[in-house]
Amino acid sequence: MLVCQGPGIGSVTHKSTWALGARTKKWLLADVISTVEFSHSGDLLATGDKGGRVVIFQREQENKSRPHSRGEYNVYSTFQSHEPEFDYLKSLEIEEKINKIRWLPQQGAARFLLSTNDKTIKLWKISERDKRAEGYNLKDEDGRLRDPLRITALRVPILKPMDLMVEASPRRIFANAHTYHINSISVNSDHETYLSADDLRINLWHLEITDRSFNIVDIKPANMEELTEVITAAEFHPHQCNVLVYSSSKGTIRLCDMRSSALCDRHSKFFEEPEDPSSRSFFSEIISSVSDVKFSHSGRYMMTRDYLSVKVWDLNMESRPVETHQVHEYLRSKLCSLYENDCIFDKFECCWNGSDSAIMTGSYNNFFRMFDRTTWRDVTLEASRENSKPRASLKPRRVCAGGKRKKDEVSVDSLDFSKKILHTAWHPVENIIAVAATNNLYIFQDKAN
Amino acid sequence: MSQKQEEENPAEETGEEKQDTQEKEGMLPERAEEAKLKAKYPSLGQKPGGSDFLMKRLQKGQKYFDSGDYNMAKAKMKNKQLPSAGPDKNLVTGDHIPTPQDLPQRKSSLVTSKLAGGQVE
Numbered sequence: 001m002l003v004c005q006g007p008g009i010g011s012v013t014h015k016s017t018w019a020l021g022a023r024t025k026k027w028l029l030a031d032v033i034s035t036v037e038f039s040h041s042g043d044l045l046a047t048g049d050k051g052g053r054v055v056i057f058q059r060e061q062e063n064k065s066r067p068h069s070r071g072e073y074n075v076y077s078t079f080q081s082h083e084p085e086f087d088y089l090k091s092l093e094i095e096e097k098i099n100k101i102r103w104l105p106q107q108g109a110a111r112f113l114l115s116t117n118d119k120t121i122k123l124w125k126i127s128e129r130d131k132r133a134e135g136y137n138l139k140d141e142d143g144r145l146r147d148p149l150r151i152t153a154l155r156v157p158i159l160k161p162m163d164l165m166v167e168a169s170p171r172r173i174f175a176n177a178h179t180y181h182i183n184s185i186s187v188n189s190d191h192e193t194y195l196s197a198d199d200l201r202i203n204l205w206h207l208e209i210t211d212r213s214f215n216i217v218d219i220k221p222a223n224m225e226e227l228t229e230v231i232t233a234a235e236f237h238p239h240q241c242n243v244l245v246y247s248s249s250k251g252t253i254r255l256c257d258m259r260s261s262a263l264c265d266r267h268s269k270f271f272e273e274p275e276d277p278s279s280r281s282f283f284s285e286i287i288s289s290v291s292d293v294k295f296s297h298s299g300r301y302m303m304t305r306d307y308l309s310v311k312v313w314d315l316n317m318e319s320r321p322v323e324t325h326q327v328h329e330y331l332r333s334k335l336c337s338l339y340e341n342d343c344i345f346d347k348f349e350c351c352w353n354g355s356d357s358a359i360m361t362g363s364y365n366n367f368f369r370m371f372d373r374t375t376w377r378d379v380t381l382e383a384s385r386e387n388s389k390p391r392a393s394l395k396p397r398r399v400c401a402g403g404k405r406k407k408d409e410v411s412v413d414s415l416d417f418s419k420k421i422l423h424t425a426w427h428p429v430e431n432i433i434a435v436a437a438t439n440n441l442y443i444f445q446d447k448a449n
Numbered sequence: 450m451s452q453k454q455e456e457e458n459p460a461e462e463t464g465e466e467k468q469d470t471q472e473k474e475g476m477l478p479e480r481a482e483e484a485k486l487k488a489k490y491p492s493l494g495q496k497p498g499g500s501d502f503l504m505k506r507l508q509k510g511q512k513y514f515d516s517g518d519y520n521m522a523k524a525k526m527k528n529k530q531l532p533s534a535g536p537d538k539n540l541v542t543g544d545h546i547p548t549p550q551d552l553p554q555r556k557s558s559l560v561t562s563k564l565a566g567g568q569v570e
Contacts, residue, residue: 031563053562078565092511180507199507227503249503282483282493333478336485441564 033436035423039103039111042427045073045434046113047441048098052082054115054168056126071432073443077126079168082117094119100185102194104207112171114194118181121196123172123207132162177203177213184234190241197234197246204258216264217246217256232347233293240299247304251288255315271313273320283335283344291347296356297428303359305350308332310361310371325371325378328363330401330412343417354429362421365410366437367397383421383435383442394444 030051037046045057058076085094095118104112110127135157139145180198187194195216196203202217217234221227229250237243242258253271256264275284287307295302296312301322304311308329311321327348331338338344343364350361362368363380371378380397400409423436431446487493 033564047564049562049564051562053565055562055564075565078562090511181509224504227507230503230506279479281479282486283479333482335479335482336489339486340489439563 031439033423033439033441034097034099035101036425036434036436036441037101037103037113038425038427038434039113040105040428042429042432044076044103044111045425045443046101046103047434047436048081048101048115049439050095050097052080052084052096052098052117054079054081054098054101054113054124071445077166077168079124081115081122081124082120085119099182102185102187104187105191107191114185114187116182116185116196119175119178121174121182121185121205122170123174124168125171126166126168129165129167130161130163131159133157134160172207172210174205174210174213177205183232186234186236186244188236188241189239193241195234195236195244197231199230202231202234202244202246202264214262216244216258216262218263218265232290235293235295235302238295238297238299245293245295245302247290247293249289250285251290251306253290253293253302253304253313269315269318271318271321273311283339286339286344287335292349294350294352296352297354298356301356303350303352305348305361307344307346307348310350310359312359312373323373325359325369327361327369328367328399330399331364333401334412338417341417343420346420346422348420348422349424351424351426353426353431358426360424360426360433362424362435364417364420365415366419366421367399368421368424368435381444383437383440384419385440 028051030049030053032050033047034050035046035048038044039046043059045059047055047057049055055078056076057073060072060074062071081098082096084096086092087094097117098115099118100114100116102114104114104123110125113124113126115122115124134141135155137146137151137154137157138148174196178196178198178201180200182196182198184197185194186197192208193204193206196205196213197217200218200220201215203213204216205213217231219229219231229248229252232247232249234244234246237245243255244258244264245253245255247253251272254267255269255271257268258264260268275288290304290306292305293302300315302313302315304313304321305327308331309327310325312323312325313321335344348362350359352359357374358370358372360368360370366382366384367380368383369378369380380399381394382397398406398409399415400406400411402412405411419438421435421437425434427433433444435442435444
């Protein structure tokens with residue numbers, strides 16, 4: 001079932017909208033959501049924020065007595081993952097902002113996720129406790145120690161049900177392996193290793209070992225004056241545990257095979273779209289910088305996000321992408337002011353739906369874009385309280401690039417560039433999406449039938 | 450608008466022509482924007498994506514405070530004020546020496562995220 005369906009894009013149907021976040025306009029910088037990620041089954045949704053906190057939502061089971069709550073996401077657990085630090089040796093402030101969260105595939109009752117800030121990756125275990133032992137011999141029910149001389153009989157403690165308690169505990173701390181700022185983490189399909197990437201290096205870790213990591217990519221030049229590009233994102237292939245890709249600030253993507261050599265400085269494949277030299281401008285390189293790279297679920301394609309577009313690449317063709325979708329081409333005539341207010345450096349993410357038939361990415365003014373790869377239709381939607389009532393369908397938006405503005409269109413000059421949607425996530429199976437709009441999280445669901 | 454590039458082969462010439470005009474039209478706003486930027490900042494370097502920009506990116510978070518420098522400067526200035534940091538506290542320029550006021554305050558202790566407050570609508 002496609003999200004964009006019906007005659008024209010006008011009838012995108014969304015059943016329920018949940019806006020979670022502060023009611024008042026006043027919010028702290030710490031509340032800004034910095035990452036959103038569904039678990040592999042989609043029953044859990046994790047968010048990280050600038051204040052170093054992680055909030056996990058769980059999808060409610062279907063309940064006949066409360067039909068409206070079917071499939072709602074409610075808070076499951078929250079914890080402080082990272083704290084602000086100061087590296088005195090290097091005079092470096094280390095932000096507690098959570099850059100990325102990645103779930104591990106579920107193996108037992110407990111759930112595991114990796115969360116990272118600029119310097120340190122942590123493995124968190126989230127477990128449920130719904131039973132409590134009662135009837136201890138050496139202590140009372142209220143915890144006081146009993147006088148051993150007065151214990152005349154032995155009893156076996158019994159397990160009694162208790163209110164569900166969800167506990168999060170840090171199981172591993174992977175620190176001191178990155179000189180530069182971590183931008184990506186990616187769990188390998190072997191479920192044993194993962195990679196972490198910073199501006200110049202990519203390291204390979206084993207989930208059980210925290211005091212060592214292997215450096216597999218190093219693009220630091222011998223002379224820093226010769227630095228021309230940095231790593232912007234990296235990801236492991238979803239099925240081939242020896243394959244990874246990383247993108248650069250110059251708009252190129254390199255695919256590496258860990259079987260070919262221990263140090264993957266030399267790529268196996270190099271993806272770059274040829275540029276028309278006559279169209280080159282001061283902004284060309286900056287807007288070509290890839291801010292996110294994501295493999296399709298099938299493992300056959302990958303998607304890259306640069307400032308103005310989303311591109312789909314066939315892994316078998318390095319010469320150019322097979323699809324290019326314009327996100328907000330109307331911004332090309334605003335590049336000067338976007339450079340001045342630094343918006344041109346905003347890092348937008350992108351994501352696939354479960355069947356790889358649709359892709360989604362964010363834009364400004366709390367707009368986000370969805371592209372259907374099979375019907376070749378696209379739609380612009382808005383995540384904001386004022387414009388969407390709960391349980392109502394979302395109305396498509398249109399931006400007027402120039403000339404006469406039609407009714408219901410938004411003109412480019414009235415776009416709010418402080419309202420950026422950088423982080424979005426798509427449920428791995430169903431048509432449920434999570435959109436982070438600054439400090440608010442929106443969850444949209446497709447109408448069933 | 451989305452472009453599918455793999456089916457270009459049979460109609461390659463007309464496709465290229467179309468792309469040419471599209472690019473020329475697309476090029477004009479970008480070049481106009483570049484001219485605007487150069488007019489505002491004439492000293493903007495030749496290599497925009499080059500070392501300076503990347504070095505600044507790599508050095509994010511760098512804060513320097515040397516108590517020796519600070520006290521020497523204070524002594525030199527005597528009664529005069531030290532030059533202040535200005536709006537962008539991250540940039541240390543000219544005679545400015547980072548003062549204790551410029552350094553970030555230790556953030557306050559843990560406050561639960563408002564997302565966890567359960568305000569769902």
